[in-house]
Amino acid sequence: MSGVLDVVVIGAGWAGLGISHGLRRSGVSHVVLERGRIGETWRSQRWDSFHFNIPRVLTVMPGDHYDGSDPEGAMTRDEFVGMLEGYVSRNSLPVQIGESVTEVTPDGANGYHVRTQSRMLNARNVVVASGSLNRPRRPAVSQRIPAFVRQIDASDYRSATALEPGAILVVGSGQSGGQIAKDLSDAGRQVFFATSKIGRIQRRYRGRDVVLWLVDCGLMDIRREEFVLPSGAIPGRPLQGALETISLQSLSAQGVVLLGRVASVDGKVLTFAGDVAENVRFADENSATLRRKIDDYIARNSIVAPPATDDPAEVVPPKIPFPPITSLDLETSGISTMVWCTGFDGDFSWVKVPFALGADQQPSHVDGIGAASGVYFAGLDFASTRKSGTILSSIDESRTIVGHIVRRLGQL
Structure with missing residues (x-):
């Protein structure tokens, strides 16, 4: 041309x-x-x-x-x-x-x-x-993971069968992390899941896909200036399942081991913050706040909608290790792969x-x-x-x- x-x-x-x-x-x-x-x-x-x-x-x-x-x-x-x-x-x-x-x-x-x-x-x-x-982002701690553990990013993950035998540690509990953890668990793999404070969105609420409510409410049109943090950072997108609601507690109910935020690594041993319960609570509160906004929109506009019902993934009791696991030996835990779901730029x-x-x-x-x-x-x-x-x-x-x-x- x-x-x-x-x-x-x-x-x-x-x-x-x-x-x-x-x-x-x-x-x-x-x-x-x-x-x-x-x-x-x-x-x-x-x-x-x-x-x-x-x-x-x-x-x-x-x-x-x-x-x-x-x-x-x-x-x-x-x-x-x-x-x-x-x-x-x-x-x-x-x-x-x-x-x-x-x-x-x-x-x-x-x-x-x-x-x-x-x-x-x-x-x-x-x-x-x-x-x-x-371009995947990984925390600096990833550089100190021992060589016997294969490290991949969410963009490299294809399926459970494509990974080596052994347990998998998924790091990052946003959309990709939660969905990949569920995909692995559904395939029968042992999954450890390092979580953080990230919101959650139900798949359906009051008879509709939640995204339809979010669009109608105008919540998807909120300007960037209104939700950017004082530090300039932007909160990650909430955990949301594509076919059904995914929550930290629903993952734990099917055998996923919940861990806190990755803190450090020393040789073969990873340490985690003891904040799992707090992370579950944060996601619960975020979901409840969103439901209230949808309820308010329905009431203000006199919309005829089915009454709210409990989503099984939201009300199932979480299975949190007690005391929380704050130290994990990668070798003795049988972890062969880590999937980093820690964002991109x-x-x-x-x-x-x-x-x-x-x-x-x-x-x-x-x-x-x-x-x-x-x-x-x-x-x-x-x-x-x-x-x-x-x-x-x-x-x-x-x-x-x-x-x-x-x-x-x-x-x-």
Whole structure:
């Protein structure tokens, strides 16, 4: 492709494809570059039994709507990839697969050079849609784990059968950690689960999928400024099962051994904080608060909904070791694998544009519109609201970023 493109979009996941759809509808010349296949992250960084936490009726791309027979069902990993592939085909989106971007630099004339392994493209605007959850984070203690224990990240986990025989220690009790711990336990593996203070969301409440209530209540539209902590950190997404409610107590009831937060390692021995009961209580209180907000919304709007009933996963008594396990010998416990579910950030080192990244080497932007003119970021976790970083944000995000690009092109 010769000449100067109006836009180069980097990444063909839901975020990049949503932007591409908006650009095509606006008549903006562009190309989408994808390092692997369409939806590569969903293909290669999700486990085999992965299901979406968001119901099918809301798992839709810009311009689409759900008309199936299972609106509150959970889409599988492979179904989602198929949906993205169909979206590209139906909308004739200009996706170039197998082309990894190695560098983005200014061209000295209000545009950018976009280099791949095989060519260089020139663009007036660049949309980085590679996501902010592609580089696993592990605590420093991981570097001192003995070599006989295999360490993997949540993005590397595929199934229980793919792991070596032995017990597994899952570290991190957010969405991925809880779902992986359950997947392993369901497969009959011995699981130790290092927990922390993270909220919890039921799968269903008062006759509906909870995410539908969250969207209707406006809780997913809460602005980032309202929930960011004084330290600048953002609380992790609550533990939520895709097919059913998952709680720390329900995991313990099926044999998962609950531990506190990982504190340190000395040789073969890991030490943990004695905070398991506190972590269970924190998640319980978080869930109860959310239920009250939904109840208030139902009452304020005079909505006819079934009465609240107890969720078995929430009321089952927790089986907490007494006294709490604060020391664990990895060898004598038979632990062969540790799965780190301790979060991700984005690798944007290849975006070599002044002011595009902050001191932390993460995107500098407001609502996806970069501090560097003509650079945009799509699909970032918690970029603007609670729904940012999920497909729930794709329509709003595409409208905002594409609208800004069109206005900028009109000024060049």
